[in-house]
Amino acid sequence: MAQPIRxxxxxxxxxxxxxESRVMDLYRHMDRDRIQFDFLVHTDKxxxxxxxxxxxxxxxxxxxxxxxxxxxxxxxxxxxxxRGHKEFRAVQGHITSTAAIYLPIAKKAGIPITIAHxxxxxxxxxxxxxxxxxxxxxxxxxxDYLFTCSKLAGISVFGEQAVREGKTVFIPNAIDCQLFAYxxxxxxxxRGELGIEDKYVIGHVGRFHYAKNHEYLLQVFxxxxxxxKLNKNLTSDLSKRRDFxxxxxxxxxxxxRSKALSRELGIEDKVYxxxxxxxxxxxxxxxxxxxxxSRFEGLPGTVVEAQTSGLKCVMSDAICEEVVVTDLVRTxxxxxxxxxxxxxxxxxxxxxxxxxxxxxxxxxxxxxxxxGRMMRFYETGILDQGG
Numbered sequence: 066m067a068q069p070i071r072x073x074x075x076x077x078x079x080x081x082x083x084x085e086s087r088v089m090d091l092y093r094h095m096d097r098d099r100i101q102f103d104f105l106v107h108t109d110k111x112x113x114x115x116x117x118x119x120x121x122x123x124x125x126x127x128x129x130x131x132x133x134x135x136x137x138x139x140x141x142x143x144x145x146x147x148r149g150h151k152e153f154r155a156v157q158g159h160i161t162s163t164a165a166i167y168l169p170i171a172k173k174a175g176i177p178i179t180i181a182h183x184x185x186x187x188x189x190x191x192x193x194x195x196x197x198x199x200x201x202x203x204x205x206x207x208x209d210y211l212f213t214c215s216k217l218a219g220i221s222v223f224g225e226q227a228v229r230e231g232k233t234v235f236i237p238n239a240i241d242c243q244l245f246a247y248x249x250x251x252x253x254x255x256r257g258e259l260g261i262e263d264k265y266v267i268g269h270v271g272r273f274h275y276a277k278n279h280e281y282l283l284q285v286f287x288x289x290x291x292x293x294k295l296n297k298n299l300t301s302d303l304s305k306r307r308d309f310x311x312x313x314x315x316x317x318x319x320x321x322r323s324k325a326l327s328r329e330l331g332i333e334d335k336v337y338x339x340x341x342x343x344x345x346x347x348x349x350x351x352x353x354x355x356x357x358x359s360r361f362e363g364l365p366g367t368v369v370e371a372q373t374s375g376l377k378c379v380m381s382d383a384i385c386e387e388v389v390v391t392d393l394v395r396t397x398x399x400x401x402x403x404x405x406x407x408x409x410x411x412x413x414x415x416x417x418x419x420x421x422x423x424x425x426x427x428x429x430x431x432x433x434x435x436x437g438r439m440m441r442f443y444e445t446g447i448l449d450q451g452g
Contacts, residue, residue, distance in 0.1 A: 069101040072443055073150075073176075075158040075167060079104060079112030079125065081316075081341040082272060083366055084159045084184045087238050089114050094241070094436035097122055100443050103153070105146070105167075107131065107160065113341065126150070131163045133196060143167045147174035154443060157182055158208070161222050162197045165204045172209075178446060181208040182236070183222035186215065186385065187361025189275055205232060210448070212236045215385035218363035234448060237387075237428075238366045239435035244346040245373040247420040252350040259337065259351065265307040265414065268352030268376070270345060270367040271359070273317030278381070280326055281358045281399055286311045287330040288407035307414065311336045314348055349374040353418075354410060357381065358399045364388050373425045375418045379410060390428045391421050 074088050092102045102123045106112070107130040118125060128142045129135060147170055155178035156171045158164035168179040181204055188194035205211055205227040212234050213219035219233040227233055256262050267286060271277040290309055313323070313336065320338065327333045342348060349355075355371040357380040368388045371378050375393070382396040389396070395413075397406055425431065442448045 069097060069099055070154045070443055071101050071103055071152055073103050073105055073126075073153045073156045073171075075105045075156060075160055075164070076107075077130075077160050078106050078108045078110065079114040079118065081113045081343070083238075083363075084182075085112075085114060087184075087240075087366055088159070089117070090240055090432045091436055091439060092118075092121060092123070094432050095440060100440050105156075107163075113343075131166075139163070140166060140170070143170045144174075147171050147176065151175050154178060155180060157212075159184060161204060162200050165200060165202075165207045168208050178210065179208045180210040180212055181205075181222070183211070183213040183218040183233075184238075184363040185276070185361065186217035186221045186363050186383075187276060188221075210234060214238045214364035215362075215387045217361075217385045221361075235387075236439075237430050237435065238364045238369060239430050239432040240366055240369055240373065240425075241433070242373050242422045242425050242431045245349060245370050245420075246422050247375045247418055248350050251347055255347050255351040259312075261310050261337075261351070263308065264310045266310055266312055266351055266353045267410070268312045268314075268349070268355050268371075269357060270314040270348070270370070271357070271365075272315045273319035273323055275319070276360050276362065277315075277319075278358045278360050278399060279313070279319060279323045281403060282356055283311075283323060283326050283330060283332070283336070284403035285356060285358065285406040285410070286336070287332050288404045289410055290332055290335060291407075309335060312339060312348065312352060313337065314339050314342060314345060316341050346370070346374070349376060352376055354378075354414065356406070356410070357384070358397075358406070359384055360399065368394065369425065369430050372421055373430075375420050377413060377416055379406060390430070391424055393421070 076085060079085055104125045106127055109127055131139045153176050156176050157180040158168055159182045161181055164181045172179050188197040201222055205223040211223050211232055219228045223233055269282055273279055327336045355376045355378040357368055359381050362384045364385055364387055368378055368380055372391045372393050378394045380396055381399045438449050
């Protein structure tokens with residue numbers, strides 16, 4: 066029996082992040098007798114997906130995390146790795162800050178296809194962000210294919226000229242849409258477990274990182290609670306009153322700061338810091354409204370997931386337009402006062418909840434269709450048009 070084609074995905078780690086989750090969604094839906102994924106990670110720590118990767122037949126290789134001072138050691142580590150691993154049909158680099166280093170090394174070592182995959186439309190603030198931009202400055206010339214999850218991500222990583230000249234290829238951040246179909250029974254079960262049966266639930270899914278703008282989210286929620294307190298003082302109509310809670314799924318270095326801010330704003334008893342969960346699709350069922358005020362994104366799979374589950378969403382207008390598929394989504398300016406977001410949310414709380422699975426599938430966001438497209442590409446080097 067012929068051995069499967071092996072594709073190497075270069076990532077920072079295998080934790081429960083956006084890029085990692087999307088790669089794993091794709092991996093699960095591959096015919097692994099034909100295509101196998103392996104992972105090159107820049108960490109020595111075990112990740113959330115490590116055991117599943119092994120179970121699916123994948124391998125994990127580890128290299129040092131890039132620091133500016135270890136430039137030569139990093140290049141040597143990459144040269145040593147690809148000198149000893151020539152079995153890959155393609156290397157797909159999701160960590161684009163160093164892709165201009167490792168992709169040419171892979172190509173020189175004999176890897177037939179190199180891919181740089183842009184998944185973010187911004188960089189960290191300060192010196193780290195400046196370094197990232199500098200490292201990416203000529204990446205568009207150092208890969209065979211330039212994949213991007215949105216036009217904004219393509220411009221940010223590869224430059225306006227590459228996008229304008231049609232050198233980039235749009236690859237939607239696809240999900241298993243059926244998993245996110247609205248389920249009233251699951252909603253009741255999870256709300257009961259969390260003790261929020263009678264609450265109006267605002268939700269957010271994302272790591273605690275500068276890009277996600279949790280501080281603004283918490284300010285919006287505090288304003289929403291304040292407006293509700295005012296409403297209770299002004300009306301005796303019980304049907305117009307809401308007792309709000311905020312569910313925050315995710316982890317990250319900014320979590321402690323967010324917890325401190327929730328205490329400062331006097332909303333700590335209403336904010337649930339739930340951490341990471343592999344069954345995130347169940348938590349969307351428990352929510353009533355999704356709020357996403359990111360400073361920048363590539364294409365947020367979370368907004369795709371929220372729409373699929375039928376959640377009304379308000380998100381930053383800095384996020385790409387490709388993610389707005391249904392009329393559930395409203396974009397707003399994160400430079401505006403948080404009270405304006407709260408006012409809009411309060412004015413649109415009531416709506417009919419229903420699944421939007423078929424709509425999201427037709428827009429190209431279902432992983433089953435993307436898996437077939439990518440398998441054909443990995444086998445032939447020819448990429449079908451569309452998503």
